[in-house]
Amino acid sequence: MTYYYNGFPQSDRNEKLDMVNVEELEERVKDVMPEGAYYYIASGSENEWTWRNNTAAFNHYQIVPRALTDMDNPSTETEFMGMKLKTPIMISPIACHGIAHKDAEIATQQGAAAAGALFSSSTYANKSVEEIAAAAPEAPRFFQLYLSKDWEFNRMVFDAIKKAGYKGIFLTVDALISGYREANLRTNFTYPVPLDFFTRYLGGKGEGQSVAQMYASSAQKIGPADVRRIKEESGLPVFVKGVMCAEDAYLAMGAGADGIYVTNHGGREVDTAPATIDVLPEIAAAVDHRVPIIFDSGVRRGSHIFKALAMGADLVGIGRPYLYGLALGGAKGVESVIDELNEELIINMQLTGCKTIEDVKHAKISNIRYTADNLPSNTDPTRREAYPKTAENQIKVEADADATSGASKH
Ligand SMILES: Cc1cc2nc3c(=O)[nH]c(=O)nc-3n(C[C@H](O)[C@H](O)[C@H](O)COP(=O)(O)O)c2cc1C
Numbered sequence: 129m130t131y132y133y134n135g136f137p138q139s140d141r142n143e144k145l146d147m148v149n150v151e152e153l154e155e156r157v158k159d160v161m162p163e164g165a166y167y168y169i170a171s172g173s174e175n176e177w178t179w180r181n182n183t184a185a186f187n188h189y190q191i192v193p194r195a196l197t198d199m200d201n202p203s204t205e206t207e208f209m210g211m212k213l214k215t216p217i218m219i220s221p222i223a224c225h226g227i228a229h230k231d232a233e234i235a236t237q238q239g240a241a242a243a244g245a246l247f248s249s250s251t252y253a254n255k256s257v258e259e260i261a262a263a264a265p266e267a268p269r270f271f272q273l274y275l276s277k278d279w280e281f282n283r284m285v286f287d288a289i290k291k292a293g294y295k296g297i298f299l300t301v302d303a304l305i306s307g308y309r310e311a312n313l314r315t316n317f318t319y320p321v322p323l324d325f326f327t328r329y330l331g332g333k334g335e336g337q338s339v340a341q342m343y344a345s346s347a348q349k350i351g352p353a354d355v356r357r358i359k360e361e362s363g364l365p366v367f368v369k370g371v372m373c374a375e376d377a378y379l380a381m382g383a384g385a386d387g388i389y390v391t392n393h394g395g396r397e398v399d400t401a402p403a404t405i406d407v408l409p410e411i412a413a414a415v416d417h418r419v420p421i422i423f424d425s426g427v428r429r430g431s432h433i434f435k436a437l438a439m440g441a442d443l444v445g446i447g448r449p450y451l452y453g454l455a456l457g458g459a460k461g462v463e464s465v466i467d468e469l470n471e472e473l474i475i476n477m478q479l480t481g482c483k484t485i486e487d488v489k490h491a492k493i494s495n496i497r498y499t500a501d502n503l504p505s506n507t508d509p510t511r512r513e514a515y516p517k518t519a520e521n522q523i524k525v526e527a528d529a530d531a532t533s534g535a536s537k538h
Pocket of ligand 1: 170393425
């Protein structure tokens with residue numbers, strides 16, 4: 129059924145999703161989402177070069193299979209800053225989940241908690257930090273901060289997230305203004321559902337604001353002193369979100385950052401910024417295990433998660449895929465997306481002899497450049513043609529159930 133907020137359609141589904149991979153959800157979600165909302169989520173900035181290369185660049189690295197590993201039943205459990213998690217997959221902060229589902233961040237938090245994944249909530253969330261915390265009281269969560277020019281607003285936020293038990297802050301420094309996102313201009317996108325912190329503070333509502341207007345209320349001038357001040361005033365650990373080079377990792381750590389968040393905002397800010405996986409090794413070397421590293425942008429496969437962990441990340445965030453899962457299946461849809469990626473990660477762990485996430489962090493990755501990198505595979509839906517039907521390739525109907533499906537485990 130569809131629910132309407134001021135005429136804007138919102139899904140109210142809550143069902144597990146049947147999928148072969150999470151990438152296919154990007155097409156399926158169009159059935160339940162208006163065009164402007166879809167393009168707000170799916171698009172990147174300018175020519176979307178970074179958006180495309182975030183995912184493609186994982187092919188610059190290869191997972192080396194291991195033999196005679198003498199192990200089975202790998203586990204994706206991991207510990208992060210004292211939190212016990214069932215998976216290293218994290219829900220990256222995304223504004224306005226109400227564009228995907230009527231229960232917005234409440235449903236996302238429930239789905240993340242069911243899958244045992246760390247949730248993080250955007251400053252631009254529709255639901256209040258208290259409602260989100262109440263949706264899964266036992267689950268750990270972080271808060272993403274768009275620092276406001278107005279420190280009274282910032283203090284109101286710190287107070288609220290501390291009382292609601294949030295474990296720390298991701299300070300976003302890569303989106304001081306919005307990247308040039310053409311899709312939003314074409315569809316005249318404005319936030320259709322109010323954003324809680326703005327309603328609370330301004331008395332008005334965040335709905336009807338364009339993305340550029342929202343960014344205008346946040347600070348454009350952010351430096352190392354702000355990191356120190358946020359730590360002091362909030363009393364919470366602060367990660368710097370948007371680090372893309374070793375120099376900035378040093379700057380952040382010098383300012384007392386408790387963690388580094390490697391991201392290019394899913395290709396939504398500087399177009400032609402490098403893919404995150406390509407800068408991860410340089411940043412991991414600079415950080416040298418002094419503080420934890422979170423990584424996101426372009427992650428669509430268990431193998432991507434495996435590579436990011438093996439190349440220096442402690443947690444791996446996903447953005448768009450879980451929002452599509454939220455629209456298509458509510459809390460259970462979010463859970464399905466995390467489970468699908470986690471299952472794919474487990475397959476890669478078994479085939480490389482990695483029993484634990486700690487083992488993945490020491491797995492062997494190679495870096496050979498192949499010329500066929502960007503060629504579509506035989507199963508790519510854009511080039512798949514109807515399978516030829518001949519007298520010799522048909523399965524007999526009277527055969528047993530398994531044989532009729534043609535399925536194979538190998
Ligand atoms: C629709 C959308 C809204 C986003 N909103 C925020 C936000 O409010 N704060 C923030 O720090 N990052 C935001 N991001 C960036 C994500 O946290 C994350 O870095 C990015 O989505 C990862 O890339 P992926 O979508 O390719 O997985 C947003 C991303 C998308 C797609």
